[in-house]
Amino acid sequence: MSAFIHHLAFEFRSGIRNRSLLLLNYLFPLGFYLLMGALMGRINPLYPPTMIPSMVTFAIVTATLLGLPDPLVTAREAGILRSFKINGVPAASIVLIPAITTALHAALVSLAICVTAPRLFSAALPTNWVGFGVCFLAASLALSGVAVLIGVISPSTRVTVLWSQLIFLPSMMLGGITGVPADLLPEGLQRLSLLLPPTWAMRALNGWPMGAPAARSLTAAAILAAGGVLAFALAIYLFSWDRHSGTRRGNPLLALLALAPYLVGAVMGG
Amino acid sequence: MAESVVSVEALTKRYGELVAVDQISFQIPQGEVFGLLGPNGAGKTSTLECLEGLRTPDGGSLRILDVDPVRQGHKLRDLIGVQLQSASLPENIRVDEVMRLFCAYHGVAPRYDLIERMNLSPKAHAQYHELSAGQQRRLALALAVAHDPPVLFLDEPTAGLDVPARVELHALIRELQAGETTIILATHDMAEAEELADRVAILLRGRIAAIGSPLELTATGAGLTKISVRTQNGSLADPAIQFPATRQALVKGEYAIYYSGDTAPTVAAILAHLEAVGDPLLDLRVERPSLEDRFLEIVNEGATA
Numbered sequence: 001m002s003a004f005i006h007h008l009a010f011e012f013r014s015g016i017r018n019r020s021l022l023l024l025n026y027l028f029p030l031g032f033y034l035l036m037g038a039l040m041g042r043i044n045p046l047y048p049p050t051m052i053p054s055m056v057t058f059a060i061v062t063a064t065l066l067g068l069p070d071p072l073v074t075a076r077e078a079g080i081l082r083s084f085k086i087n088g089v090p091a092a093s094i095v096l097i098p099a100i101t102t103a104l105h106a107a108l109v110s111l112a113i114c115v116t117a118p119r120l121f122s123a124a125l126p127t128n129w130v131g132f133g134v135c136f137l138a139a140s141l142a143l144s145g146v147a148v149l150i151g152v153i154s155p156s157t158r159v160t161v162l163w164s165q166l167i168f169l170p171s172m173m174l175g176g177i178t179g180v181p182a183d184l185l186p187e188g189l190q191r192l193s194l195l196l197p198p199t200w201a202m203r204a205l206n207g208w209p210m211g212a213p214a215a216r217s218l219t220a221a222a223i224l225a226a227g228g229v230l231a232f233a234l235a236i237y238l239f240s241w242d243r244h245s246g247t248r249r250g251n252p253l254l255a256l257l258a259l260a261p262y263l264v265g266a267v268m269g270g
Numbered sequence: 271m272a273e274s275v276v277s278v279e280a281l282t283k284r285y286g287e288l289v290a291v292d293q294i295s296f297q298i299p300q301g302e303v304f305g306l307l308g309p310n311g312a313g314k315t316s317t318l319e320c321l322e323g324l325r326t327p328d329g330g331s332l333r334i335l336d337v338d339p340v341r342q343g344h345k346l347r348d349l350i351g352v353q354l355q356s357a358s359l360p361e362n363i364r365v366d367e368v369m370r371l372f373c374a375y376h377g378v379a380p381r382y383d384l385i386e387r388m389n390l391s392p393k394a395h396a397q398y399h400e401l402s403a404g405q406q407r408r409l410a411l412a413l414a415v416a417h418d419p420p421v422l423f424l425d426e427p428t429a430g431l432d433v434p435a436r437v438e439l440h441a442l443i444r445e446l447q448a449g450e451t452t453i454i455l456a457t458h459d460m461a462e463a464e465e466l467a468d469r470v471a472i473l474l475r476g477r478i479a480a481i482g483s484p485l486e487l488t489a490t491g492a493g494l495t496k497i498s499v500r501t502q503n504g505s506l507a508d509p510a511i512q513f514p515a516t517r518q519a520l521v522k523g524e525y526a527i528y529y530s531g532d533t534a535p536t537v538a539a540i541l542a543h544l545e546a547v548g549d550p551l552l553d554l555r556v557e558r559p560s561l562e563d564r565f566l567e568i569v570n571e572g573a574t575a
Contacts, residue, residue: 003374010360010367017362017397078358082324086354087372087413088347242324 007093011101015067024067025105029059033113037121040179047179051123052114053205054177057139059109061177061198063102064143065150065168069160071098072151081241091239095152095232099144106140124210132209135221139201142224145231146197146258152235153252155243171198176206194266195259200224223265231258275300275335275421275452276321282329283316283476290316292476293330298469300420301450303443305457305467309569312473314456315355318423321454322352334421348376351419353410355426355456361399365390365409368398369416376417384412387442389435403430411439415446422446425456440466460562472565474572484561494518494529498555499540501526505549506540513539525553 015021033055040047072094075081084094117123126132146167154160174193176182182193182202193199200220208217234257238250276298283291291313298304306314319325321332323339323346332338337345359368365385373380385394388408393401401409407430414422424443428436443453443466457463463470464484471481480487494517499506506526509519515532530536533556544551 003371003377006371006374010363010371014360014362075360079354079356080358080360082354083359083410085324086322086347086350086352088344088375089372 003089004093004097007089007097008101011097012104015101015105018071021067021071025063025102026109028066029055029062029106029109030112032058032062033117034120036179037117037123041121041123044179046181048122049124049210050176050179050181050206051121052117052126053202053210054179055113055117056106056110056136057175057198057202057205058177059113060103060106060136060139060143060201061168061171063106063109064099064140064147065164065171068098068102068144068147069151069154069164070157072148073154073157073160076240076243077156079242085241091241092236095148095235095239099140099148099232102144102147103137103140107136110136126209127211128209131214131217132205135201135204135207135209135217138204138221138224138228139197141228142197142231143201143228145228145235149231149235149238149255149258152238152240153255167196167198171196175199176202191266195262197224197227197262200227200262200265219265223261226261227258230261234258273300274298274333276304276454277333278317278321278330279332280330281317281320281327281332283313283320283325284328290476291320291327294471294473294476294478295330296471296478296481298452298454300452301447302468303447303453303455303466305455305463305470306473307457307460307463307470307565308473313476314473315425316476317473318425318454318456322346322350322423348417349419349421351414351417351422353407353414353422353424353427355429359398359406359409361397363398364395365398365401366394368409368413372413373416378417381412381416384416385409387438388412389438404432404435407431408435408439411442415442420451422451422453423456424453426458427455428457428459428462460560460565464561470561472568474569479568479572480564488559488561488564494531494559495533495536496555496557496559497528497530497533497536497540498525498553498557499528499551500524500553501544501549501551503547503549505544505547511543513543 015025036055037051081094114125118125150160150163154163172178174182174185174189175196175198177198182190182199185193200223204217204220204224208214234255238252238254274297279295280293281291282293306317308314316325320327321334321339323343326340334346335349337349339346369382369385370380385391388411390405390408393405411427428439431439446453455467467484469481469483470487472479507521513528514535515530516528516536517531518529520527528536537556
């Protein structure tokens, strides 16, 4: 337990000490939140009620998809994971601890948004905080799972960026994060957007926590939780300490299985 | 021989078509400093990394204190300390932080005394990327011994270290040896191996070309002793002068240098000659063949084989 706490404390501090992570964990989501509040609040009257869910989703997406994979790949390439292995750090800690600390950073950003958005931009606050917590955890679990999985299977930092952007950019356009509700998209694009975890995160956070009936949010949270658990299990299974040592147990293409819950959700019609 | 702490039987490691380690076997008893020598690509690091559980062997069996590094990696971690040839740490981690972290994973109290011993106290709160290459290697060594492992692997431990740090490292190795720590040392520094190792194995193309104590190895070579002589009148500069058992003679500056297969008759004859010609002796140096000489001999034999 002591080792876990020490590791967690170091990773948390890393998320602030490291300039790139500081940018992705705090500066980018908070800057985007202020920008969106200033612009969208004026031009789109439908935006304030969905501002907090969309900005919280954005904070989670940025910190996880953009912040988590690269340090993992860099650590493997630089031999840092070898140092960890010989000193008894288990693979599960390397996969799980950065995900937990990233969720903590996203939680702090979410708190800042929830505290300031109603006063600055007349945003609606969640009415069901338990629901908000449940959906936040499910979204964090799902997105950090996907992010860690990208870090585990990527052979280089360049490929990491490609994979991360492959989910991040469509999520920005189709996931309802930027203030355009996903329900307004054409049918085909709506189906396509359901393959992306951020769409489900937005759907979960923008329902039950904001006073809507719980069923739709809980379904989304269940899909996110299933996707998250599957992604972490695959990440631990496919984990490699060193790109040269052949320690990976399976084909990296197995990572695609992590999308199965979202595919099922899309087929079921959301 | 005492019971083996490290046992290697027919270890084989391949990378595609390349056989990096080819059926090598050796045993290391407790408390021995065992040197692994060899030119680049001889298989030293592959052998070490198989023993450390970082690579999976393609054949043979390995045991460290009755633990199989391949199948019982979790048990191995507390038994061995490792200073890797190429390893790194997160660039933002502080020196005291990483000591705390790794000691926690080994289940021991942080060894801040080792940070002081390695002259890293002024850098205790510095981040890893702020350390010089030498400081990073000293930190790696401190981390490797922090949990007091019975078996220690050192891969090129003095590469990049300045002279005081090297002296401190050698003192630490001797101290650990006195405390019955078994040390496997891979190095390119022959003087270091000769000074520290109880036995050495010279690897060549993945096979053990020679194994034994440094004295045994040097004794089994061509064994020519180098005799350097400087006199007041330079009477030995004449190449026509021959001495018994001398295989080669040359003049370098003010010194006449002889390579002898039998030191005593050669030295006696040189002294007798100087007495006879009335040329006072200013300096006489007798150097036995070094491990480096023997190493080069073995490598050259291997190259021509």
